[in-house]
Amino acid sequence: MASFRSQNKPPLNTNLSNSSLQSPSMKKAGGGNEIRKIGSGKLLNTTRSTRQPVQVSTTNVDSGSNAGSDCGEIEYTKEYIDEILNEKLPQKVGRFDIKMKCEHLGGRVRKLKDCIKWYGELEESYLLEQHKLRSLVESSERKCVETEEKMGKRIEELDAQIVELKKNCAGLEERLAKVESEKMVATDALRREQEARVAVEKEQAALEERSQQELTVTNQKIESLKKECETCKTNLTNSQEYNTSLQQYNATLQRDLETQKINHKRLEEEKVAIFKDNITVKGLYNRLQDDLASFQASRDEAIKKKEALKDELGCLRAELKQVKDDRDHQQLEAHNLMAELSKCKEFSGKSSSECYNLTTRLNALEEISSSQRETNQILQDQLAAANEKLKMADMATWQTKTDFEEQSRLVQDLQNRLAEAEFQILEGENLRKKLHNTILELKGNIRVFCRVRPLLPADSSNGEASVISFPTSAESFGRGINLIQNGQKHQFVFDKMFSHESSQQEVFVEISQLVQSALDGYKVCIFAYGQTGSGKTYTMMGKTDSSEQKGLIPRSLEQIFQSSQSLSCQGWKYKMQASMLEIYNETIHDLLSTNRASGADKSNAGKTYTINHDASGNTYVSDLTIVDVSTIKEVSSLLHQAAQSRSVGKTRMNEQSSRSHMVFTLRISGFNESTEQQVQGVLNLIDLAGSERLSKSESTGSTLRETQAINKSLSSLSDVIFSLAKKEDHVPFRNSKLTYLLQESHSVLYALRQESILVRLEFHSGRYACEQLILALSHGYI
Numbered sequence: 086m087a088s089f090r091s092q093n094k095p096p097l098n099t100n101l102s103n104s105s106l107q108s109p110s111m112k113k114a115g116g117g118n119e120i121r122k123i124g125s126g127k128l129l130n131t132t133r134s135t136r137q138p139v140q141v142s143t144t145n146v147d148s149g150s151n152a153g154s155d156c157g158e159i160e161y162t163k164e165y166i167d168e169i170l171n172e173k174l175p176q177k178v179g180r181f182d183i184k185m186k187c188e189h190l191g192g193r194v195r196k197l198k199d200c201i202k203w204y205g206e207l208e209e210s211y212l213l214e215q216h217k218l219r220s221l222v223e224s225s226e227r228k229c230v231e232t233e234e235k236m237g238k239r240i241e242e243l244d245a246q247i248v249e250l251k252k253n254c255a256g257l258e259e260r261l262a263k264v265e266s267e268k269m270v271a272t273d274a275l276r277r278e279q280e281a282r283v284a285v286e287k288e289q290a291a292l293e294e295r296s297q298q299e300l301t302v303t304n305q306k307i308e309s310l311k312k313e314c315e316t317c318k319t320n321l322t323n324s325q326e327y328n329t330s331l332q333q334y335n336a337t338l339q340r341d342l343e344t345q346k347i348n349h350k351r352l353e354e355e356k357v358a359i360f361k362d363n364i365t366v367k368g369l370y371n372r373l374q375d376d377l378a379s380f381q382a383s384r385d386e387a388i389k390k391k392e393a394l395k396d397e398l399g400c401l402r403a404e405l406k407q408v409k410d411d412r413d414h415q416q417l418e419a420h421n422l423m424a425e426l427s428k429c430k431e432f433s434g435k436s437s438s439e440c441y442n443l444t445t446r447l448n449a450l451e452e453i454s455s456s457q458r459e460t461n462q463i464l465q466d467q468l469a470a471a472n473e474k475l476k477m478a479d480m481a482t483w484q485t486k487t488d489f490e491e492q493s494r495l496v497q498d499l500q501n502r503l504a505e506a507e508f509q510i511l512e513g514e515n516l517r518k519k520l521h522n523t524i525l526e527l528k529g530n531i532r533v534f535c536r537v538r539p540l541l542p543a544d545s546s547n548g549e550a551s552v553i554s555f556p557t558s559a560e561s562f563g564r565g566i567n568l569i570q571n572g573q574k575h576q577f578v579f580d581k582m583f584s585h586e587s588s589q590q591e592v593f594v595e596i597s598q599l600v601q602s603a604l605d606g607y608k609v610c611i612f613a614y615g616q617t618g619s620g621k622t623y624t625m626m627g628k629t630d631s632s633e634q635k636g637l638i639p640r641s642l643e644q645i646f647q648s649s650q651s652l653s654c655q656g657w658k659y660k661m662q663a664s665m666l667e668i669y670n671e672t673i674h675d676l677l678s679t680n681r682a683s684g685a686d687k688s689n690a691g692k693t694y695t696i697n698h699d700a701s702g703n704t705y706v707s708d709l710t711i712v713d714v715s716t717i718k719e720v721s722s723l724l725h726q727a728a729q730s731r732s733v734g735k736t737r738m739n740e741q742s743s744r745s746h747m748v749f750t751l752r753i754s755g756f757n758e759s760t761e762q763q764v765q766g767v768l769n770l771i772d773l774a775g776s777e778r779l780s781k782s783e784s785t786g787s788t789l790r791e792t793q794a795i796n797k798s799l800s801s802l803s804d805v806i807f808s809l810a811k812k813e814d815h816v817p818f819r820n821s822k823l824t825y826l827l828q829e830s831h832s833v834l835y836a837l838r839q840e841s842i843l844v845r846l847e848f849h850s851g852r853y854a855c856e857q858l859i860l861a862l863s864h865g866y867i
């Protein structure tokens with residue numbers, strides 16, 4: 086087809102399989118493979134690679150009639166037509182040989198006509214083919230449209246089917262849900278039916294049991310009636326025998342008989358009513374049987390497995406029927422007997438009345454018995470429920486008891502561990518206290534430190550700096566000081582030497598251990614001694630506005646309050662009491678007296694304070710103001726107040742007449758709760774042991790339990806005492822006194838007075854002062 090579209094190329098055999106697309110010549114040739122093409126001496130075979138030049142069959146070129154047949158076999162190419170058009174006359178034909186020229190031209194014209202004819206036929210065939218193809222295309226299009234329509238319809242049908250299927254599916258789902266619900270309902274109905282069946286079976290069993298009981302009772306009644314009949318017969322015989330003798334009482338008995346007859350009639354009515362009730366019960370029983378039959382029918386339909394049970398039920402029914410028959414038979418017999426009895430009663434109204442009375446009593450007793458049985462059953466049920474509850478309560482109690490015991494064990498364990506930990510803490514504390522005390526004792530109970538203050542601007546002019554030097558020998562390094570006076574060298578050695586470069590903190594480090602001792606319950610006295618302006622106040626008090634220049638008192642107070650707080654977790658509670666006094670010209674002044682502070686000292690002017698010692702060796706000043714303190718702020722304000730109340734701020738050097746000494750005392754009372762508890766425990770145990778012994782003595786004879794209790798309490802008492810003894814100095818109380826004494830006089834050291842003895846310590850050197858101080862302490866003056 087592609088070659089066909091080209092104007093420059095004639096149609097070629099393109100090896101088309103479709104015969105409708107072949108040229109008419111091809112069709113005529115009977116196959117594409119044998120088509121010959123007329124061209125430039127080349128044959129266009131089906132295989133291009135094997136093209137061979139073919140001679141054009143021109144044997145019948147002059148016959149126009151055969152042209153068609155020729156045309157039918159020849160395929161005219163453009164080259165061939167060009168060849169015809171460009172064909173020249175043969176050379177042998179002369180220039181003027183018109184005939185030959187005409188023949189030649191005629192041959193060429195024929196060829197061209199054949200060619201035109203072939204092309205015309207070809208065109209016709211192509212048109213025909215085109216027409217066919219168009220018709221084919223149209224038919225195909227129609228088919229396509231039809232197919233599309235069909236497909237559309239099919240799609241619509243399928244959509245409709247899908248919708249229908251969906252509907253069906255929804256319907257099926259609904260039906261499934263309905264079936265499920267029905268199944269559930271049927272299951273419930275089946276379950277209910279089964280329950281009802283079980284209930285009916287129970288009822289039936291109860292009825293059977295009841296009928297059995299009734300039968301037994303009836304038999305018993307029959308027996309009793311038989312006996313009564315016998316008795317009646319006997320009575321009747323006796324009555325006949327004594328009839329004659331009873332004639333005289335006949336009139337009276339006739340009246341009674343009438344009454345009894347009335348009663349009999351009434352009882353008969355009651356009997357009829359009972360029979361009616363019996364009939365009603367029977368109707369109920371029949372209805373229940375009908376219900377049972379209907380339940381059985383439905384059960385048979387639902388459960389095939391119950392066939393065996395049905396058979397059993399049938400057997401039971403047969404048995405029941407037999408029992409009923411027996412019962413009816415017995416009833417008949419009873420009725421006969423009753424008839425006989427009535428006959429007997431006819432013979433004797435008395436016997437009849439007795440019989441009826443007995444029947445009535447029997448009925449009443451039966452009713453009472455049945456009601457009692459019911460009551461008994463109810464009580465038994467209640468008893469069972471109560472027993473169940475009791476069991477549950479017992480279980481709960483047992484569980485609670487177990488839990489409680491476990492918790493108690495846990496608590497006990499924890500308490501033991503806590504006690505152990507507390508004991509260890511106290512042991513550690515005691516050990517620390519002992520070690521600390523040992524260290525201090527090794528260092529020396531009385532220690533003398535010397536501090537040299539830096540030169541003040543006022544001192545520099547005196548040129549006194551050159552008189553002080555510190556020895557560097559290993560023996561007295563850090564401890565000694567050399568003073569040169571009038572060319573003479575004086576050497577002093579102390580426990581510690583603080584140069585003018587030493588800070589307040591360095592001094593306090595040495596003192597802080599003593600503060601700890603005060604907290605541990607030892608009496609401590611810190612004592613500053615020196616001439617006016619030497620720096621006592623600075624060392625003791627410092628400058629409160631600067632944290633670095635704080636003195637020993639505020640620093641040690643801080644330590645005391647901090648330590649007391651940290652020791653509180655070990656059970657220690659501290660109580661601080663402060664007092665301040667001034668000894669001015671041998672007279673004591675209370676610096677914390679409110680009267681003195683408010684300027685009303687005149688009222689206290691005549692008041693004399695005396696120094697006293699109690700039996701336990703404690704020294705106190707009478708009527709001295711003692712203030713409870715709990716914070717360092719309170720102590721600071723007291724110190725400030727005391728400073729304001731002092732008689733003189735400064736003493737002139739070497740002045741003997743006016744001497745001012747300030748004593749600040751802080752009493753520390755420690756109290757340990759846990760130790761106190763232990764002591765209290767011991768006391769309680771002792772009390773217990775005493776009371777038990779008392780009760781033992783009061784009782785007529787000691788029982789084993791009492792003896793054991795006493796032994797146990799005494800043993801625990803001895804344990805506690807032993808443990809306390811082990812911790813010898815573990816006493817619950819700590820009382821100590823921290824005294825700061827500021828001595829101003831350079832010649833006389835005033836301590837405390839005992840009675841009339843005034844201790845005066847002459848100052849010569851530091852060592853001497855130390856010795857005197859030891860003496861004063863050993864006498865308990867301080």
Ligand SMILES: Nc1ncnc2c1ncn2[C@@H]1O[C@H](COP(=O)(O)OP(=O)(O)OP(=O)(O)O)[C@@H](O)[C@H]1O
Nearest residue numbers: 538539616617618619620621622623734735736829
């Ligand atoms: N170590 C020191 N460093 C710096 N300054 C000091 C030092 N010691 C004392 N001073 C200063 O010396 C001066 C006198 O000191 P302070 O008042 O403490 O002497 P004092 O012995 O208490 O005198 P007084 O007996 O008259 O009360 C004060 O101005 C104080 O600041």
